[in-house]
Amino acid sequence: MDNVTDISSARPDVTDLQMIEGTRTFLEVIAGKWSVDVLYLLANGTRRYSEVFYEVGEISKKTLTQTLRALERDGVISRQVYPEVPVKVEYSLTPLGWSITGLLMAIYEWTAEHGAEVEAARTLHEEAAERPPLAAAA
Amino acid sequence: MDNVTDISSARPDVTDLQMIEGTRTFLEVIAGKWSVDVLYLLANGTRRYSEVFYEVGEISKKTLTQTLRALERDGVISRQVYPEVPVKVEYSLTPLGWSITGLLMAIYEWTAEHGAEVEAARTLHEEAAERPPLAAAA
């Protein structure tokens, strides 16, 4: 067996299925359209609801609330309510949330290194789609 | 400034926005519902269309084709057609695709370490939702 193109050789104790499920768990956490934005924002420090709303950009309040609730539900951010008048609500990363930022960095490192290849591949396929499938040239 | 909760201190040369965009590029590649499954499968070796179809599970042919085309378009898998009768089509990882598997491993490592915390948080929030908001107890 001279073929080393087998991912399982790196972790013979884990099945593909377990890896897929694990990866899926992670993706569920950050799959929301704005989850990553919120995570990066809170990684720069605690923010109030209105601060997140303003700093993220053109997110709607409904979607922002959904995003925050989902992240809170997954335990990566925490929500602190100050019962003043008017109320103040602060969001911040939990330790679990901080552990995710490391992964986000790793993902960024990958795109820093390979992102251009992805863009290039996409452009190539676009051009190929525009070219008539080789016939009218004769 | 004794506050070290600043993610940018790790990479002062990169803005949050660039990181968010980079992360988004990666997520676009693997965000498809079945992308990770296909990637892991092909990481175990080249597969024919029907093999992928069977081994992935309950994916529809349309969705499988969509997934494969998207991954091909992003340059992470390659499609090789053998013009026999009937035709044979083989899919395999490109070098770019192989570079992604490293990241998938990193993601798996994270869930192996923290996945249980996510599940626990979710369960806790479920229970909290079932509890009446503290009023009828008196």
Next chain:
DNA sequence: CGGTATCCAGCCCGATACTG
């Protein structure tokens, strides 16, 4: 064998308006 074509359901997200 390896796909398309067509139709359709579900969900995520947004815009707007209203509230404790």
Next chain:
DNA sequence: CAGTATCGGGCTGGATACCG
């Protein structure tokens, strides 16, 4: 201030049938 309520649109993914 920090949300909720309601309505609606777009895109993803599935079921089924057909094709080179």
